[in-house]
Amino acid sequence: MSVRTETDAVAVVDTTFDDVFSLVDGWREQIERHVASAEPRVADIDDLVERLVVPDLSRDGALIIGAGFVAQPGFLRDAPWHLAWWLGHANTFGVTGPAAPELRRLVAVEDEDSESFRDYTTLEWWRVPATTHERHITGPYVDYLCTDDYTLTSTMPAFHDGRMIGVVGADLYVNDIERALLPAVRGAGRHAALVNASGRVVVASDSSRPTGSLMRRDTWGEHDRVVPCANGLTLLIDD
Secondary structure, three states, X not given: OOHHHHHHHHHHHHHHHHHHHHHHHHHHHHHHHHHHHOOOOHHHHHHHHHHHHHHHHOOXXXXXXXEEEEEOOOOEOOEOOOEEEEEOOOOOOOOOOOOOOOOEEOOOOOOOOOOOOOOHHHOHHHHHHHHHOOOEEEEEEEOOOXXXXXXXXXXXXXXXXXXXXXXXXXXXXXXXXXXXXXXXHHHHOOEEEEEOOOOXXXXXXXXXXXXXXXXXXXXXXXXXXXXXXXXXXXXXEEO
């Protein structure tokens, strides 16, 4: 295998996720700018987020299948908890029957007294950016909140006056990421795996390493090459 093949694989991985985070970062900037100039209320935030994310969710060939803003509890004056999140045409969450999914707003339970209420601040896609103040890729995992399928969620925190006001993010189906990245990962080596910061396999050229399986960090040094990618991802390659 040539060094160029390995380098190209990293470039494909980095470009794919950098493109997603570029969208998310642009939305974050607009949300922060809005919050700096107006009192944050649900209706205004929902209107802004819809205008920001719907065009990108509607693009032909869009990789993202859900996107939006999730508020810090207590940040919005008229809603203790709030998800301003939209689901794309390819997102089948909650869809029954043969009809194709429509672009729609996620209906989430935000009443703390409801048995169906979910404290999203305990979830990795919130918890890690809230702790590190950095972008983060969560998954592969089954997202029961927004997709009901194997998912990757890319999130980053938003701030106002030095405090976090929520996270901005986008969902991607693992199946779509596999189709986008598997040729590049195969090019890196017959036994190559792209893993996240926790060692979970995102994509692998080796069928014995299924997506979502764990490759413990303390064993990474046993591989022929450990190649860092951006966004907390790593290529583990065996010749």
